[in-house]
Amino acid sequence: AQKVTQAQTEISVVEKEDVTLDCVYETRDTTYYLFWYKQPPSGELVFLIRRNSFDEQNEISGRYSWNFQKSTSSFNFTITASQVVDSAVYFCALSGAGSYQLTFGKGTKLSVIP
Amino acid sequence: EAQVTQNPRYLITVTGKKLTVTCSQNMNHEYMSWYRQDPGLGLRQIYYSMNVEVTDKGDVPEGYKVSRKEKRNFPLILESPSPNQTSLYFCASSYSGAPNYEQYFGPGTRLTVT
Numbered sequence: 747a748q749k750v751t752q753a754q755t756e757i758s759v760v761e762k763e764d765v766t767l768d769c770v771y772e773t774r775d776t777t778y779y780l781f782w783y784k785q786p787p788s789g790e791l792v793f794l795i796r797r798n799s800f801d802e803q804n805e806i807s808g809r810y811s812w813n814f815q816k817s818t819s820s821f822n823f824t825i826t827a828s829q830v831v832d833s834a835v836y837f838c839a840l841s842g843a844g845s846y847q848l849t850f851g852k853g854t855k856l857s858v859i860p
Numbered sequence: 861e862a863q864v865t866q867n868p869r870y871l872i873t874v875t876g877k878k879l880t881v882t883c884s885q886n887m888n889h890e891y892m893s894w895y896r897q898d899p900g901l902g903l904r905q906i907y908y909s910m911n912v913e914v915t916d917k918g919d920v921p922e923g924y925k926v927s928r929k930e931k932r933n934f935p936l937i938l939e940s941p942s943p944n945q946t947s948l949y950f951c952a953s954s955y956s957g958a959p960n961y962e963q964y965f966g967p968g969t970r971l972t973v974t
Contacts, residue, residue: 755900779959791903791950791965798960837902841959846891846910847918848963852902 748773750840752851759828760859767823767854769838775799777843780814780821785835785853794836797821828858862887864966866951872972873941881936881969883951889964891957892934893918894926896947897968903950909934910957941973 749772759765771780782794795805797814805812809826825832838851864885873879885892893908895918905918909928923945925937934953938945948970952963 752902781962783965789948789968791952793962793964796960796962843959845959846908846916846957847905848893848959849905849919850895850903852900 748775748778748840748842748845748847748849750838750849750851752836752838752854754854755852756855756857758857758859761830762827764824764826765828765856765858767825767836767838767856769821769823769851771819771821771838771840773840773842775842775844779841779843781839781841781848782812782821782823783837783839783850785837786831787833791837794823825856828856830858830860832856833858862964864951864953864964866949866966866969868969869967870970872974874974875942876940879938879941879971881938881949881951881971883934883936883966884932885934885951885953885964886932887953887955887964888931889953889955890931891955891961891963892928892951892953893963894924894934894936895950895952896920896945897950898947906936906949908957938971941971943973945971946973947971 835853894906895903907926909915951966954961954963
């Protein structure tokens with residue numbers, strides 16, 4: 747069975763602060779894929795990033811960066827210089843190589859206060 | 861425009877009255893899936909379909925039915941809705957059922973069963 751834990755239920759930061767959203771996963775698969783999705787207040791789900799288990803290189807996209815560490819089974823997401831538009835619920839998700847299912851964490855609600 | 865559409869977007873119904881939520885994608889995707897989102901529980905998969913006429917249960921299939929007669933459509937059927945099926949429902953599709961492909965989500969259907 748696969749499992750994703752997002753221990754932070756809600757986080758509030760002041761605009762321009764950096765914030766890290768934690769994601770810890772469990773899987774028996776040696777090959778697997780990790781995802782982050784954003785759900786803004788409007789409700790739609792937006793794909794942010796995919797990372798496979800054999801590529802531990804960190805990734806940066808503008809103000810967003812992702813830190814993947816197999817040793818700790820974590821795939822954390824950092825927003826640098828947060829903005830009000832970053833306010834959303836963020837979901838981490840996992841899919842094992844032998845699975846056709848995507849398992850989501852419970853989400854972290856991020857509020858960026860102006 | 862590439863998209864996943866769902867109808868209706870909002871629905872209020874009564875216990876026991878059969879209903880169907882439609883889902884359609886125009887991206888020629890092989891894989892489609894239904895999720896429900898509940899506060900504090902994140903997204904949980906109801907059913908998924910690898911291709912036409914191929915469907916399988918997700919984590920919470922009880923009380924739901926699906927069919928995949930055409931590649932583009934994947935309706936969700938509630939034969940006898942109950943109040944515990946009040947939820948936000950998302951349809952999603954991806955190029956393939958292989959776990960490395962990201963899923964594209966519809967706008968969501970908010971269902972209330974009284």
